[in-house]
Amino acid sequence: MAAIEQLITSYNDSIPYVWTGLEVINSSVSPATNTNWGYFYRKGIFDSPTYLPWAPGNPSASSTYNRTLYKKADNGLYSGSSTTANSYVCEYEEALKQTITDLEQKCANLTSSSILTLFVNDVCYVLNPVNKNYKDAKVSCNALSGYNGHLAHIRTMGELWVAEALRAAADVPYARIGIEKTNTSITDVYTGWYLTTPTDQPILATFLPWATYGNEADQYSMGIKGDYPKSFETIMSSGARPFICQYASVTTTTTTTTTTTTAGA
Template sequence: MMLEYSAYIILLIQIVLIHESTASLFSDECLRHGLKSYYDPTTDSCWIVETTPFTYDQAKSHCNHMPGYDGHLAFPKTLNHSWILYTKLGAPDSWIGLQHFGSSTTVSNKSEWYWTYPDGRKEIAADALWKGSYPTTGECAMSSGNNVNSLYSTACTAIPAKFICQYDSSTAHHETTLEHKCKQQNQWFWWNDDKSCLLLDTLMRYPLYAQLMCTHIPGYRGHLVFIKTIEKMNALNAFRNAAVSPYYFWTGLNRDKNMTSGKAGLFWRRFDGYKEGFNLNAFLPGQTSHLDTPGADNMFSWTDYFEDWYDAGWAWTLCEYEETLRYAPTLLDIQCASLSLPHLYYQGSCYVRQESSVTYDVAKKFCTHIDGFNGRLAVLHNSELVRLMYFTLTLPTGGADSTHVGLERLNTTGAADTGYYWILGNGQTLPVTDFTPFYPGHPNGKICTILSNYYLTTYECTYQRPFICEYVEPTKGTHFRINANTANMKAIPQFILKVYDDLTLQESCGYQCTKEPDCRSIVYNEKTRNCLLQSVDSNMLYVKSANIVSAPGYTWYDRY
């Protein structure tokens, strides 16, 4: 009996020590956030003050300070809690997690005010917490503006204010790599329902080019945001409204071509080109306008509705990254994403725009943005790349609309439009064979070349211009990478270069692609051993949805 009692005591001590150790770790993590944080041992909660002023709806979406914990606006449920907010945190007149859930005419009814938990649970606030005659106006609550130990109500759309976030040790969960990355950045937004991270790019771009900018997080394939619930739409618009001069942002919602109704043919376009149908009437049954222009097949979000626009429309870019869409990033991919200058990682190259105006010879020496890679002035040997550099790195930045690129006239003995070569670096050159990217009348015998608008023009090398550098994967064009989380990929008949039957391995199919200058990807069927060489990759830059057909059993590999 004595042995059993001793074992019980030892077990009890171990449980206590484990609890205290866990609480200690949580409290240490809480206090690590600085003077504006407080660990409450009575509730095992952490309070953190956010001094950036937001409206109430915006504040609700920004409690993401502690990775591994689900945050919400603070619940000061006792008078002592209110006193702590005022004295220890110095947070008077700050938003807290108390809201009215009745009609606008019954705000004074204290039984309709609730603390709302992240999982949807609600709890009525105690009457004693209210200051004086409150609640009287508005449907959101704030901490006391003086040391009175009570709360008051105001309009949710009142002037932006500080807010207090609360993190409970009981909400601790396994933190994914993506969640950790996302919550470490102040301007990134974690949407817990979809386990996705969202980033807002406030440069104005056309939709076809906006989707190519979703490369902020190496190792995760990004896409324009999918908004499948009204709760997510409201949260993201609050996130958008926190930016300076809020504007529209593109979504991943598209419409099939040649629709007769604006609300027909809507779908979410995945990064690999597949389409996921969308029922607008089930999502926004009251939206009777804004999607009424067949032919304007790209959708942006503004406040609480979708609106359609044409390919040439301008908007911000809201990218979404999901844990399931992982891939193995290269070193160049990682280093490219870390640059603060305008940049784009595309098909195994990192393109970087340098705004400094210099001569051509100086520009050639200053492609040194990425350690370990020999940079060169950008090689833009077809119209697609020329347009890509203009619409992603030139036009949106608002800088000079002409930039140095890596094209020179090395042989001046022939006609004025001959002797031009792309400078690849390490003594290698590529002769110009495609003249479609040139402006009419060019090349005209001048030695150097600039990208002007979305054409190439030849000019004097002494002109001072910004420049675009290119850094290339050492294995670019010789390796193939399977698209993450995809199966039964699609084939695009009009973009198939060649078809091979009875190739026993995907590597054999890839080898055939390396011998074709225009081959950018392959689709391979292991069962039939059929190989298709294609001139497009999974970014689907210029491929319209109507061109896509299913290819069951095939897997898509991009060349890089």
């Protein structure tokens, strides 16, 4: 806190608030619960702090107040909405230093006033705010020359956090991902979901943090919405939505081997 206060004072003493890296961990738990806050890293992991110098009356119990600001005048933390524009303080650690790869450089060069990117664990995630239906979005992850892309496969909490960070930064209510129901005859809304690409064999999706409402049996594509960590909601395939792509240095293709057994063998 002292370092942030000194930085603000040295740079521009008129700045009232700055964003910190403290966020709500679980949207299903009240933000007023101290143990529901953590300092997030880009890999989706977080540290649960023991030192939380909240200003009086904070944190708010409002579910939309899920981020944290430092206020110099009060020398304390305030919870706030992620859609509010404020200054921010970044921290860089020597221990997190990494070699810049060709993919990372190309990923960073994609950033514009509309497209948002994150490079995490050697994967480039790109949120394209152009609204597309599922069929068109599925074949639109071709922005990086030399790399095969596909709609984002979210298989862990860390990957979900990356996708949610992009969705929130783009300020869109939904973002398409690469999970679909390949057999539309399955009537159970919560089964039959697969990770897919335009070329590889589908892989059964086992990580499905369903939203608490909004899931319909006649909707066969998937998106995330702002209820982290209960983020997955079914979306009409024909509906136009922004979408998240991912690009990796190595493309993994999954094949299926069929064994035939002869009767009487």
